[in-house]
Amino acid sequence: xKRNVIVGQSGGPTAVINASxxxxxxxxxxxxxxxxxVYGMINGIEGFLNDQIMDMEPLEQSGKLELIRTTPGSFLxxxxxxxxxxxxxxxxxKLFEKFAQYGIGYFFYIGGNDSMDTVSKLSxxxxxxGSDIRFIGIPKTIDNDLVHTDHTPGFGSAxxxxxxxxxxxxxDASVYDNKKSVTIVEIMGRHAxxxxxxxxxxxxxxxDNPVLVYLPETAFDPEKFxxxxxxxxxxxxNLVVCISEGINDGQGTFICELASSVGVDTFxxxxxxxxxxxxxxxxxxxxxxxxxxxxxxxxxxxxxxMLSGTDQKExxxxxxxxxxxxxxxxxxxxxxxxxxxxxxYRTDYVLEDxxxxxxxxxxxxxxxxxxxxxxxxxxxxxxxLPLIQGEVKVPSENGLPLFAxx
Amino acid sequence: xKRNVIVGQSGGPTAVINASxxxxxxxxxxxxxxxxxVYGMINGIEGFLNDQIMDMEPLEQSGKLELIRTTPGSFLxxxxxxxxxxxxxxxxxKLFEKFAQYGIGYFFYIGGNDSMDTVSKLSxxxxxxGSDIRFIGIPKTIDNDLVHTDHTPGFGSAxxxxxxxxxxxxxDASVYDNKKSVTIVEIMGRHAxxxxxxxxxxxxxxxDNPVLVYLPETAFDPEKFxxxxxxxxxxxxNLVVCISEGINDGQGTFICELASSVGVDTFxxxxxxxxxxxxxxxxxxxxxxxxxxxxxxxxxxxxxxMLSGTDQKExxxxxxxxxxxxxxxxxxxxxxxxxxxxxxYRTDYVLEDxxxxxxxxxxxxxxxxxxxxxxxxxxxxxxxLPLIQGEVKVPSENGLPLFAxx
Numbered sequence: 001x002k003r004n005v006i007v008g009q010s011g012g013p014t015a016v017i018n019a020s021x022x023x024x025x026x027x028x029x030x031x032x033x034x035x036x037x038v039y040g041m042i043n044g045i046e047g048f049l050n051d052q053i054m055d056m057e058p059l060e061q062s063g064k065l066e067l068i069r070t071t072p073g074s075f076l077x078x079x080x081x082x083x084x085x086x087x088x089x090x091x092x093x094k095l096f097e098k099f100a101q102y103g104i105g106y107f108f109y110i111g112g113n114d115s116m117d118t119v120s121k122l123s124x125x126x127x128x129x130g131s132d133i134r135f136i137g138i139p140k141t142i143d144n145d146l147v148h149t150d151h152t153p154g155f156g157s158a159x160x161x162x163x164x165x166x167x168x169x170x171x172d173a174s175v176y177d178n179k180k181s182v183t184i185v186e187i188m189g190r191h192a193x194x195x196x197x198x199x200x201x202x203x204x205x206x207x208d209n210p211v212l213v214y215l216p217e218t219a220f221d222p223e224k225f226x227x228x229x230x231x232x233x234x235x236x237x238n239l240v241v242c243i244s245e246g247i248n249d250g251q252g253t254f255i256c257e258l259a260s261s262v263g264v265d266t267f268x269x270x271x272x273x274x275x276x277x278x279x280x281x282x283x284x285x286x287x288x289x290x291x292x293x294x295x296x297x298x299x300x301x302x303x304x305x306m307l308s309g310t311d312q313k314e315x316x317x318x319x320x321x322x323x324x325x326x327x328x329x330x331x332x333x334x335x336x337x338x339x340x341x342x343x344x345y346r347t348d349y350v351l352e353d354x355x356x357x358x359x360x361x362x363x364x365x366x367x368x369x370x371x372x373x374x375x376x377x378x379x380x381x382x383x384x385l386p387l388i389q390g391e392v393k394v395p396s397e398n399g400l401p402l403f404a405x406x
Numbered sequence: 407x408k409r410n411v412i413v414g415q416s417g418g419p420t421a422v423i424n425a426s427x428x429x430x431x432x433x434x435x436x437x438x439x440x441x442x443x444v445y446g447m448i449n450g451i452e453g454f455l456n457d458q459i460m461d462m463e464p465l466e467q468s469g470k471l472e473l474i475r476t477t478p479g480s481f482l483x484x485x486x487x488x489x490x491x492x493x494x495x496x497x498x499x500k501l502f503e504k505f506a507q508y509g510i511g512y513f514f515y516i517g518g519n520d521s522m523d524t525v526s527k528l529s530x531x532x533x534x535x536g537s538d539i540r541f542i543g544i545p546k547t548i549d550n551d552l553v554h555t556d557h558t559p560g561f562g563s564a565x566x567x568x569x570x571x572x573x574x575x576x577x578d579a580s581v582y583d584n585k586k587s588v589t590i591v592e593i594m595g596r597h598a599x600x601x602x603x604x605x606x607x608x609x610x611x612x613x614d615n616p617v618l619v620y621l622p623e624t625a626f627d628p629e630k631f632x633x634x635x636x637x638x639x640x641x642x643x644n645l646v647v648c649i650s651e652g653i654n655d656g657q658g659t660f661i662c663e664l665a666s667s668v669g670v671d672t673f674x675x676x677x678x679x680x681x682x683x684x685x686x687x688x689x690x691x692x693x694x695x696x697x698x699x700x701x702x703x704x705x706x707x708x709x710x711x712m713l714s715g716t717d718q719k720e721x722x723x724x725x726x727x728x729x730x731x732x733x734x735x736x737x738x739x740x741x742x743x744x745x746x747x748x749x750x751y752r753t754d755y756v757l758e759d760x761x762x763x764x765x766x767x768x769x770x771x772x773x774x775x776x777x778x779x780x781x782x783x784x785x786x787x788x789x790x791l792p793l794i795q796g797e798v799k800v801p802s803e804n805g806l807p808l809f810a811x812x
Contacts (some may be wrong), residue, residue, distance in 0.1 A: 011582045043584045073577035076585070162805050165705060171479035171809060172708035175419045176484070178449045201806065297700045299571060302578035308805070357645035387803040399714070399794040400570050400607065404575060 002034060003105020008041035009074040010111035014154030016141045016315035018068040018075045020110045021157060023319020024138065025056045025065060034327040039102060044079035045118055067276035067404035070394045072302045075404060082114065083121045085183050090123045099133055106134050106326045106379055112141035115359035116334055123332035137334035137354050138319050142301045144194035146350040147360045149336035153318055154313030156387035157301050159198035162187055163266060163388060167202035170209040174238045181290040182229060182239045182283050186276030188300055190246040192363045193217050197376045198384055199242035205268040218373035219250025219365050227284050227373050304401050309390020321349040345386035408440060414447035415480040416517035420429040420560030420707050422721035423546045424474040424481045426516045429725020431462045431471060431542065440733040445508060445799045450485035451524055464632040473810035478708045481810060488520065489527045498531045505539055512540050512732045518547035522740055522764035529738035540732040543740035543760050544725050548707045550600035553766040554758040555742035560722055562717030562793035565604035565707050568593055568702065569794060569809020572648060573608035575700060576615040587696040588635060588645045588689050592682030594706055597732020598769045599623050604781045604790055605648035615646035623769050624654025624779035632692050634780050653681055712809050727755040751792035
C-alpha cells in the first residue's frame with residue numbers, strides 16, 4: 001500500500017541541508033512501489049501546523065530539484081519550534097489528525113539536536129496511540145555535535161570553508177610582514193569546537209597559522225591567552241588566532257559576556273556575539289600591536305563556494321538511506337555514519353535510536369586537545385581531512401551562482 | 407641596451423594584485439631584448455630602502471609564477487610608506503643610488519591612490535635630476551576609486567564576491583521567513599561606494615534583496631534609515647540592507663563614530679569599524695525585530711573563491727601592457743582602462759598621467775544613486791555586470807586551495 005511522504009527542515013541552515021532534502025525527495029519519488037505524494041513542510045513542523053505544505057514532484061520537472069543540491073540555506077524554510085515535553089498536550093492529536101488528513105505514512109525531519117527531539121516526541125506519541133507512521137531523522141549541523149554518529153552532514157563543507165578562509169586571511173594578514181600583527185578569527189560553535197578545530201587544516205607546515213586555536217571545551221583564561229599571544233608573536237610576526245564563539249571560563253560564563261549583555265533564543269540558548277571583538281580590544285590594550293578581529297558569521301554555513309564533494313554526496317545518501325529504511329519499517333531512528341577501519345576513508349550508513357541522540361552534544365574529545373588548551377593534535381586532522389575532500393561545481397548565471405527558490 | 411626591472415606592490419591586497427604581478431614579471435622575462443634581471447621589492451618601497459629584493463626568474467622554474475595568478479594577497483608583501491612631499495628630502499637621492507646600484511631601468515608599482523603618489527614623486531624627481539629610469543603605475547584597488555580609468559583590477563573579483571555572498575546571506579536570512587528580520591551587511595569603502603553598490607547584482611528580480619543599499623556618497627540620516635527599514639519590512643519579511651563602512655552624515659562624521667572612537671592609519675585615513683553594529687543596535691532598539699549584522703571584512707579582498715575571469719585577465723594584461731609601454735619609453739604614467747562603445751564589453755589599455763590620478767578619489771556618480779539615497783540605478787548594473795563575468799579554477803591540494811608563498 002502506498003503511503004504519502006512528508007519532509008521538513010529545521011534549525012539553522014547549512015550548505016548541504018538541501019542536498020539531504022534532494023536525497024529524500026529523489027529517493028521517495030523513485031520508490032513508486034511504496035511512496036505516494038511527496039510533500040514538503042514549509043517552515044518545518046510549525047508551518048505544517050498551519051497547513052503550509054507543498055507538493056515536491058513538480059520540482060523535478062522544473063529542474064529545481066537538481067538545483068537544490070547546490071543551493072545553501074533551507075529550501076523549505078525552517079523553524080525553531082519545540083514540541084511540548086508533555087505528550088498529553090493537545091498539539092499531538094492535532095498533528096496526527098493532519099497526518100491522517102494528508103495520508104502521511106513517512107515523516108522525515110532534517111536537522112540537529114532540537115530537530116531530533118521533534119522526531120523523538122512524534123515517534124513516542126505514535127507508539128502511544130498505535131500509529132504506524134514512521135518517523136526518521138536525517139542529521140544536519142555545521143557544529144558536528146550529534147552523538148552516535150562519526151560526523152554530521154554540513155560539517156564537512158563548513159570545515160572546508162573555515163580552513164580555506166583562514167588560509168586566505170593568513171595570507172591577507174601577512175602582507176605587512178615587516179610589522180607585528182594579530183588577527184583573531186571567530187568561528188561558530190557554542191559548546192562544541194569541531195568547526196573551530198577545522199581551522200588547523202589551513203596550516204601548510206608545523207608552526208604555520210593559525211598558531212593558536214581555542215575551543216569551548218577548554219576553560220579560557222584571558223591572562224594565559226595574552227601570554228600565549230606574546231610568546232607566539234616572537235616566532236610568527238603576523239599571528240592568526242582562531243577562537244570559538246563559545247569560549248568560556250569553564251564555569252558557565254562566556255568570554256563575550258565579559259564585554260556585553262547577551263540575549264537568549266527560543267530554545268533557551270544564549271545568543272552569542274563578540275568574543276573576537278572582546279579579545280581584539282584586550283590585545284590592543286595589553287600588547288599594543290596592530291590587531292583585527294574577523295567574525296566568519298553566517299558565511300560559514302551559507303557559502304556555496306566551498307562545498308565539500310564528500311559532504312554533499314553523504315548528505316544526499318543519508319536522505320535516500322532514511323527513505324529506504326522507513327519503507328522497510330524503521331521509525332524513531334536517525335541516520336548515522338559509521339567510519340570503516342582502514343587507510344582509505346569509507347563510511348557505512350546505519351540507524352541509531354533518535355531518543356539517545358536528541359538533546360545531547362558531542363564535544364571534541366579532551367585527548368585531542370593539547371594540554372595547554374591552545375591547539376588540537378593530529379587525531380583531529382586525521383579525522384577531519386577526509387570530510388573536506390572533493391569539489392562541487394555550482395551552476396552559475398550571469399557571473400553569479402544560480403540557486404533554487406520555492 | 408638591457409635595463410633591469412623592479413616591481414613592487416603597495417597598499418591593501420586584492421584577489422588579483424598578484425595576477426598583475428604575474429603580468430609584469432612574465433612580460434619582462436619574455437622581453438629579453440630590453441629587460442635584464444627582474445627584481446621584486448619585498449614590502450614595497452619601504453623594503454627596497456632596506457635592500458629587501460628578490461630575483462623573480464627562479465619563480466618561473468619552480469612553478470610559483472603560474473601559481474601566483476590565483477593567489478590572493480600581496481606575494482611580495484606590501485607597505486603603507488608615504489614618500490615625503492618635499493622632493494629635496496634625502497630619501498630621494500638614497501633611492502636613486504640604490505636604483506643605480508641594481509641597474510634599474512624600469513620601475514613598476516602595483517597599487518591604488520597612495521601607490522600612484524609614489525610613482526608620481528619618483529618620476530618627478532627623476533625628471534629633476536635627468537634620470538632616464540621609467541616609472542609606471544599598475545592600478546589595483548577593490549575600491550574602484552581611481553580616476554581617469556573606467557575601472558580598476560581587483561574591483562571585479564571583490565564585486566563578484568560581494569554580490570554572490572549577499573545572495574547567499576539573503577538565502578540564509580530567509581529560512582525563518584515566517585518571522586520578520588533585518589540583516590545588515592557592512593561592505594568596504596571609505597569614501598567610494600562602488601563595492602557596496604555591487605551588492606545590487608545579487609538581486610534576481612525587482613524588489614529582491616538587498617532592498618536597501620547605502621553608499622558614502624549620500625548623507626546618511628539614521629531617522630530616515632529607520633523609516634526606510636520599516637517601510638521595506640512591510641513588503642519583504644527578511645530584509646537585507648547593505649551599507650558601506652564609510653556611510654556618514656554628509657558633514658564629515660562617520661556613522662560608526664556615533665558608536666565608538668576611531669583610530670587613524672599612517673596616511674591619516676580614519677580606521678573604520680562598526681557602522682553595521684551601530685545600526686544593528688539601532689534597529690533592535692527602535693524597531694524590535696530580529697536583527698543581525700555581518701561585516702564582510704577582509705574576506706571581500708582576500709577570497710580566491712570568487713575570482714572574476716574578466717578581472718584576472720585584465721589584471722595580467724595591465725601588468726604586461728605597463729612593461730611594453732615602459733620599454734617604448736613611457737614614464738610617469740598609470741595603465742588605465744577605456745571601455746569601448748558597443749553592446750559587447752571590450753576595453754582598451756591606455757596610459758594616463760599618474761600626477762592627475764594620485765590622491766584623487768572617483769566616487770559613484772550622483773545621478774547613478776536614486777534620489778532617496780537608498781539604491782543605485784540601472785546605469786550601475788550595466789557598468790558593473792561585465793566586470794564579474796567568467797570563472798577561474800584555483801588549483802587545490804588535499805581539499806584546499808593551493809597558493810604561492812615567497
